Amino acid sequence: MNVVVVDDDPVVRLVLARAVGSLGHVALPADTAEVALDYVRRMTIDVVISDWLMPGLNGLQLCQEIRSRDAMEYVYFMLVTAHDDREHAMAGIAAGVDDCLVKPVDLFDLRLRLMVAERVTDLHRRLAERQRGLERTNVEVAATARLDPLTGLGNRLKMSEDLEVFRSRRDRYHQPFGVALFDIDHFKSLNDAAGHLAGDDALRQVASVVRRELREADMAYRYGGEELLVVLPAGVRRVAAAAERIRKAVEDAAIAHPGRPGPGSVVTLSAGVAGAEGDVQSFLLAADNALYRAKSEGRNRVMVATQWAAVPELAASP
Amino acid sequence: MEVGAAGIAGDPAVDEAVIEQLATITDSEGFSVLGELLNAFLAATPVRLDALDQALASRDLPVVADQAHALTGSSASFGARGMAALCRRLRAAAEHGDHDEAQLVMRHLHAEFLRVRARLVTLTRRGA
Numbered sequence: 544m545n546v547v548v549v550d551d552d553p554v555v556r557l558v559l560a561r562a563v564g565s566l567g568h569v570a571l572p573a574d575t576a577e578v579a580l581d582y583v584r585r586m587t588i589d590v591v592i593s594d595w596l597m598p599g600l601n602g603l604q605l606c607q608e609i610r611s612r613d614a615m616e617y618v619y620f621m622l623v624t625a626h627d628d629r630e631h632a633m634a635g636i637a638a639g640v641d642d643c644l645v646k647p648v649d650l651f652d653l654r655l656r657l658m659v660a661e662r663v664t665d666l667h668r669r670l671a672e673r674q675r676g677l678e679r680t681n682v683e684v685a686a687t688a689r690l691d692p693l694t695g696l697g698n699r700l701k702m703s704e705d706l707e708v709f710r711s712r713r714d715r716y717h718q719p720f721g722v723a724l725f726d727i728d729h730f731k732s733l734n735d736a737a738g739h740l741a742g743d744d745a746l747r748q749v750a751s752v753v754r755r756e757l758r759e760a761d762m763a764y765r766y767g768g769e770e771l772l773v774v775l776p777a778g779v780r781r782v783a784a785a786a787e788r789i790r791k792a793v794e795d796a797a798i799a800h801p802g803r804p805g806p807g808s809v810v811t812l813s814a815g816v817a818g819a820e821g822d823v824q825s826f827l828l829a830a831d832n833a834l835y836r837a838k839s840e841g842r843n844r845v846m847v848a849t850q851w852a853a854v855p856e857l858a859a860s861p
Numbered sequence: 862m863e864v865g866a867a868g869i870a871g872d873p874a875v876d877e878a879v880i881e882q883l884a885t886i887t888d889s890e891g892f893s894v895l896g897e898l899l900n901a902f903l904a905a906t907p908v909r910l911d912a913l914d915q916a917l918a919s920r921d922l923p924v925v926a927d928q929a930h931a932l933t934g935s936s937a938s939f940g941a942r943g944m945a946a947l948c949r950r951l952r953a954a955a956e957h958g959d960h961d962e963a964q965l966v967m968r969h970l971h972a973e974f975l976r977v978r979a980r981l982v983t984l985t986r987r988g989a
Contacts, residue, residue, distance in 0.1 A: 551931070554938065555935050558938050561886045565885070647937040647938040
């Protein structure tokens with residue numbers, strides 16, 4: 544264990560430090576409580592053995608300082624008091640001291656007390672580890688609960704949470720954002736022709752192409768069965784351009800679509816883009832309407848909600 | 862226990878059971894560090910006694926009380942019970958503002974330290 548030995552008398556400090564070292568621990572001598580505190584702040588300290596009466600902070604104040612830290616590591620605190628000093632011993636224990644040693648410190652006694660200290664600090668360490676493990680698990684569970692297991696994209700829960708964050712950022716800092724709602728063309732016929740497993744596989748491949756096309760700040764979610772929503776922190780023109788890039792990337796990926804007539808037909812996407820105006824429901828509805836337009840105009844294309852404009856024209860203008 | 866003059870005749874200056882305990886303390890190589898500990902005490906104590914003399918001469922009784930308290934701890938750590946008792950008496954005298962008593966106890970303390978030193982020096986030679 545790392546044991547800080549605090550005593551303003553150099554001779555007593557030397558004896559204690561040597562005794563602690565002789566018992567197989569690392570003794571860190573400190574001539575004041577301030578020096579001891581510095582050790583506690585800078586490194587992992589298992590035990591502090593401190594004299595009561597010292598210039599500057601006394602032993603009790605040192606203990607209180609150590610207890611008030613916001614740290615998981617437990618420091619076992621032993622206070623050394625005079626033989627007839629029951630009041631100080633009582634006050635010490637009440638203030639968070641773990642054990643009191645009587646001066647002059649009996650070495651056999653010290654050995655026993657340090658064995659107890661080791662057991663207690665070990666227990667505290669295991670508790671802290673378990674606590675950290677639980678916190679890690681909680682974080683993982685929270686992340687898993689927001690993940691679509693098939694595509695690895697965010698799910699509806701994650702989507703509504705994130706849209707709220709985007710929306711409040713927009714309202715507070717005037718940061719624009721927009722959404723692109725994608726739908727796999729003729730997905731039902733793919734499922735019918737090749738089975739649901741093939742449909743799942745196509746969906747997974749599309750999601751992976753979409754993810755590759757996104758930047759750090761862009762987000763993608765599985766919106767419904769074969770619908771994906773992409774959110775970008777940008778104005779509607781840039782969102783439309785990104786949607787077009789994604790549409791083309793999926794087409795170029797040449798994912799086989801066995802449900803469509805003709806040899807060599809591949810999976811394509813239609814998309815509806817909307818700038819995020821007003822509340823979440825209204826711009827999602829706008830994107831959905833645009834998607835409907837994209838479908839009815841022949842599929843494999845991107846439409847923007849406001850003007851019902853096809854995107855290649857938009858992207859070409861500055 | 863009444864500690865009047867420089868120790869009661871037959872009363873050992875140093876409790877050797879304490880020294881035996883100190884002799885069990887070893888360094889990382891397993892060698893006894895008793896010599897180092899005794900030398901530290903023998904070097905530090907005259908400095909404390911000087912400080913006490915000076916504080917007494919200038920009637921600075923709070924300093925006398927502090928120094929006496931410190932010396933109680935270190936002398937007790939080396940089994941010098943007589944010295945520790947005198948230090949406690951000196952501290953009490955200083956705290957009560959009894960300068961005369963403090964001066965008397967101080968003389969006894971000097972004499973008692975000579976006894977303790979003689980014993981410890983013998984023990985260091987024996988250990989070496």
